[in-house]
Amino acid sequence: MGSWDSSVFSNDDAADFSFEFGDANTVAEVAPIIENALDVVLNSTLDLEAPDGATGLAAAAHVVAWNEPELLGNDAAYAPAPWPRTTEPLPRNLITKAAYEKR
Structure with a gap:
């Protein structure tokens, strides 16, 4: 995994995930x-692989940015532009999954 910063999208896996859109x-x-x-992270065991974790964080960031894209800040360059591309709301279960704290 290549990384170039400390933000959510500043690694190859998260950036690649954004391009999946x-x-x-x-x-x-x-x-x-x-x-x-999100499901890969939520269904994982304690040994979550770094690429899956990076992708899960990016997915959660996309959910947060759905209603407030300015929250992506400098990371907006790595999000699908424009984001979001529709005014349709996301399904509520995605918001719940993105906010879930696995312990």
């Missing part, structure tokens, strides 16, 4: 991408 313009296209990344 490609031409996804609807919630129906975006939600499964985000949910899959």
Whole structure:
């Protein structure tokens, strides 16, 4: 994993994850991408691999930025632009998953 900063998107895995959105313009296209990344983290054992963790953090950041894209700050360069691409709300379960604190 290459990294170049301490922010959520400043590593190869998180940046690559952002590019998975490609031409996804609807919630129906975006939600499964985000949910899959969150589920990998939530369903993991104690030995979460770094690439999965980085992707999970990026997915959670995308959920947060859905309603407040300015929260991405300097990381906006690594988010799919423009973000979000629709005014449709995200499914509530994604917000819950992104906020879940696994112990």
